[in-house]
């Protein structure tokens with residue numbers, strides 16, 4: 001996952017300079033690491049919970065993106081199949097990433113309802 005330039009990584013590379021700049025783009029409560037942005041941020045946490053309720057699976061609580069990816073592999077062995085769950089994982093990750101980028105580059109609002117609509121549409125199309 002190191003190919004994604006979260007704010008913490010940009011700060012390390014000296015692309016951005018101030019500690020203020022590395023706060024999460026979405027919540028501004030914590031540094032924007034990959035694990036924060038995709039797993040522990042309050043929006044990401046709500047989105048993952050929403051996806052699991054929607055797909056009627058037990059609600060796993062991963063603490064990192066690697067753990068989340070592995071969890072989806074394990075879910076896939078028991079139900080709809082690994083390809084489906086891998087797709088869901090990528091769709092959620094992509095949807096969170098594009099919403100974060102929209103917030104930076106086009107000042108669009110972050111909306112739980114909107115991101116869930118996008119995830120449902122992207123998963124079933």
Ligand SMILES: [Zn+2]
Nearest residue numbers: 024026027041
């Ligand atoms: Zn956050």
